[in-house]
Amino acid sequence: MNRLTELYRLMRRIRAFEDAAEIASQGGVAAWGLAAAAKPALVRGPLHLSTGQEAVAAGVCLNLVREDLLTSTHRGHGHTLAKGADPTKMMCELFGRASGYNKGKGGSMHIADFSVGMLGANGVVAAGIPIATGAAHALKIRKQPHIVACFFGDGAANRGPFLEGLNWAQVFKLPILFVCEDNRISATTPTGPMTAGEGVSARAQALAIPSIKVDGNDVEAVDAASKQLTAEIRAGGGPRFLHAVTYRFKGHVSVDPGTYRDPVEVAAALKLDPLIVARGKLLKQGISATAIDAIDTEAKDEIERALAVAEAAPWPDVASAYEDILDTGAGVWQ
Amino acid sequence: MSTMSYAQAACLALQEVMRADANVVALGEDLGRGGVFGQYRGLPQEFGPERIIDTPISEANIMGAAVGMALAGLRPVVEMRVIDFALCAMDEIINQAAKNRYMFGGQGRVPLVARMPIGIWSASAAQHSQSLEAWFAHMPGLVVVTPATPQDNYGLLKSSLASGDPVIYMEHKELWGVEGEVTAGVEVPLGKANVLCEGSDLTIVTWSRGVGVALEALSTKAFKGIRPEIIDLRTLWPWDRDAVFKSVAKTGRLLVVHEAVQVAGFGAEVAASAAEATGCKVRRLGSPRIPVGYAQVLENEARLSPAKIVAAAEALLKQ
Numbered sequence: 001m002n003r004l005t006e007l008y009r010l011m012r013r014i015r016a017f018e019d020a021a022e023i024a025s026q027g028g029v030a031a032w033g034l035a036a037a038a039k040p041a042l043v044r045g046p047l048h049l050s051t052g053q054e055a056v057a058a059g060v061c062l063n064l065v066r067e068d069l070l071t072s073t074h075r076g077h078g079h080t081l082a083k084g085a086d087p088t089k090m091m092c093e094l095f096g097r098a099s100g101y102n103k104g105k106g107g108s109m110h111i112a113d114f115s116v117g118m119l120g121a122n123g124v125v126a127a128g129i130p131i132a133t134g135a136a137h138a139l140k141i142r143k144q145p146h147i148v149a150c151f152f153g154d155g156a157a158n159r160g161p162f163l164e165g166l167n168w169a170q171v172f173k174l175p176i177l178f179v180c181e182d183n184r185i186s187a188t189t190p191t192g193p194m195t196a197g198e199g200v201s202a203r204a205q206a207l208a209i210p211s212i213k214v215d216g217n218d219v220e221a222v223d224a225a226s227k228q229l230t231a232e233i234r235a236g237g238g239p240r241f242l243h244a245v246t247y248r249f250k251g252h253v254s255v256d257p258g259t260y261r262d263p264v265e266v267a268a269a270l271k272l273d274p275l276i277v278a279r280g281k282l283l284k285q286g287i288s289a290t291a292i293d294a295i296d297t298e299a300k301d302e303i304e305r306a307l308a309v310a311e312a313a314p315w316p317d318v319a320s321a322y323e324d325i326l327d328t329g330a331g332v333w334q
Numbered sequence: 335m336s337t338m339s340y341a342q343a344a345c346l347a348l349q350e351v352m353r354a355d356a357n358v359v360a361l362g363e364d365l366g367r368g369g370v371f372g373q374y375r376g377l378p379q380e381f382g383p384e385r386i387i388d389t390p391i392s393e394a395n396i397m398g399a400a401v402g403m404a405l406a407g408l409r410p411v412v413e414m415r416v417i418d419f420a421l422c423a424m425d426e427i428i429n430q431a432a433k434n435r436y437m438f439g440g441q442g443r444v445p446l447v448a449r450m451p452i453g454i455w456s457a458s459a460a461q462h463s464q465s466l467e468a469w470f471a472h473m474p475g476l477v478v479v480t481p482a483t484p485q486d487n488y489g490l491l492k493s494s495l496a497s498g499d500p501v502i503y504m505e506h507k508e509l510w511g512v513e514g515e516v517t518a519g520v521e522v523p524l525g526k527a528n529v530l531c532e533g534s535d536l537t538i539v540t541w542s543r544g545v546g547v548a549l550e551a552l553s554t555k556a557f558k559g560i561r562p563e564i565i566d567l568r569t570l571w572p573w574d575r576d577a578v579f580k581s582v583a584k585t586g587r588l589l590v591v592h593e594a595v596q597v598a599g600f601g602a603e604v605a606a607s608a609a610e611a612t613g614c615k616v617r618r619l620g621s622p623r624i625p626v627g628y629a630q631v632l633e634n635e636a637r638l639s640p641a642k643i644v645a646a647a648e649a650l651l652k653q
């Protein structure tokens with residue numbers, strides 16, 4: 001499979017996952033002025049979709065190996081899937097089932113698969129940055145040849161941990177790729193007017209962290225930049241920074257209609273759908289429409305199967321509410 | 335008198351105070367669109383971006399800047415969205431806001447109101463569901479307020495905006511949409527509890543979301559024959575000892591109910607104080623010491639319920 005096909009396939013799998021999760025969440029939370037549905041949704045609770053941002057997750061993560069580590073945000077399905085997690089176990093978690101990655105304890109906002117180095121989505125903006133820095137510090141101290149990818153949103157760059165984490169990574173020359181997934185909005189607030197100066201790349205450069213800014217809807221551009229930056233990090237060059245500009249297709253959470261956005265802006269952004277862009281490029285490369293459609297179908301089928309398994313999966317046992325809380329070193333995990 | 339939601343009642347209170355006092359401002363994330371729970375709806379239009387201040391995602395600086403604003407003559411309302419994010423501003427609250435007046439010998443005052451909604455918010459899991467009122471009640475220098483009804487959210491917010499010291503104002507995430515009668519102009523002073531029903535068998539002291547659950551318990555069949563006195567504490571610091579002690583002097587039994595984790599919760603303080611003062615029998619009901627899980631079965635373990643209250647009341651009566 002050529003590189004672009006591989007990238008496209010990964011993006012398509014993420015899109016299929018997000019679309020399915022979105023449908024399963026309707027009526028799930030009585031927030032944003034909407035009433036809860038009479039029948040509980042399959043996905044309850046806040047669901048932050050990365051629909052439209054797939055090129056960032058795919059373009060970065062295809063440059064990682066399993067042993068590399070990753071920290072994510074509240075909008076973390078794409079990163080998790082791209083790092084190699086199993087969409088069935090992910091869907092089970094979104095459905096709150098015992099067979100989910102977090103045993104039904106975390107849900108969408110805390111999705112994680114430590115077995116592939118995905119150290120967790122996070123409910124607190126920018127909270128992944130110091131954690132990623134510490135993980136990179138550990139890799140360095142333990143002389144492991146791997147790196148950390150640290151994803152965060154544009155809004156996170158205005159919290160203190162952004163400065164503290166970047167500075168730390170540079171001071172200790174840590175193997176870490178900071179990825180600002182810039183969808184230009186933070187919940188209901190456009191990030192631009194809330195952010196002073198030339199933006200996140202300039203902030204990284206002020207700390208002498210080399211930075212590349214890319215069109216985050218062009219998966220080849222994200223891939224190329226990530227390839228270069230991860231190679232530099234692996235060669236011992238210290239931290240690097242990737243600023244990928246993209247767009248959040250959906251509301252802040254799945255049940256948020258996003259009425260605070262200019263419909264003209266949204267319509268324009270939808271035309272730059274990273275999947276449409278990549279499909280166009282594949283066709284130009286001579287890949288047939290039938291072959292691309294087959295990838296789409298395969299992705300949808302995979303997620304259909306995940307949905308079926310998740311819906312039939314068992315709920316957590318009440319007793320598990322008291323597990324994974326206290327280990328006083330006696331060798332007994334509670 | 336009109337019917338409005340808990341969120342609208344807060345809007346009304348803030349609107350009245352902002353009309354009367356040009357020094358009152360509000361700052362926080364997403365306020366420009368009325369706040370994510372609609373708790374500032376309409377205010378940006380009326381007061382403009384200078385007084386309803388949309389901020390970057392910078393909790394530490396939002397809180398710290400509010401301390402500075404207060405020292406320089408404003409009366410800021412700080413919006414933390416949920417208490418879980420106020421944890422990003424703990425130095426600013428605890429070391430700066432709470433200590434200022436005392437540490438500087440009374441030279442300055444920090445009359446800010448920091449809104450940080452507590453509680454379980456259905457299916458929002460461990461980082462968006464905490465009830466941390468005990469942390470703040472523990473801290474000298476802070477006033478701690480936990481409104482349970484639309485009327486109280488109106489009245490207590492107004493009183494908080496007249497406080498001379500920083501107020502930790504904890505609305506409950508699952509009460510935003512609750513509707514009730516609100517009479518404008520009714521004062522709800524800080525530090526005054528509300529006796530919701532009189533009884534002689536035991537005293538139930540609770541606050542915030544616990545109030546509704548206690549009243550629900552009262553209406554269940556299981557409670558037939560038991561006559562509790564139910565007290566909504568409303569303010570956790572300063573708390574209305576007189577009202578509680580008076581009640582337990584009559585009933586001889588105190589059950590404290592809160593959604594927060596029971597271990598080292600504020601219920602322990604109320605129970606111990608009441609026992610010391612009156613020798614009454616005490617019992618606490620709070621969450622087990624577990625984070626709030628995502629799946630409904632796990633979340634329910636951490637939730638209060640009428641059945642849990644009935645069971646605790648029965649156990650107390652047998653004590």
Ligand SMILES: Cc1ncc(C[n+]2csc(CCOP(=O)(O)OP(=O)(O)O)c2C)c(N)n1
Nearest residue numbers: 075123124125153154155156185186187419
């Ligand atoms: C410390 C903190 N403050 C506020 C929030 C509420 N919140 C959740 S997501 C979000 C917007 C984040 O914007 P950005 O970092 O750009 O990520 P995006 O949602 O656009 O992916 C906010 C304010 C939070 N989760 N954590």
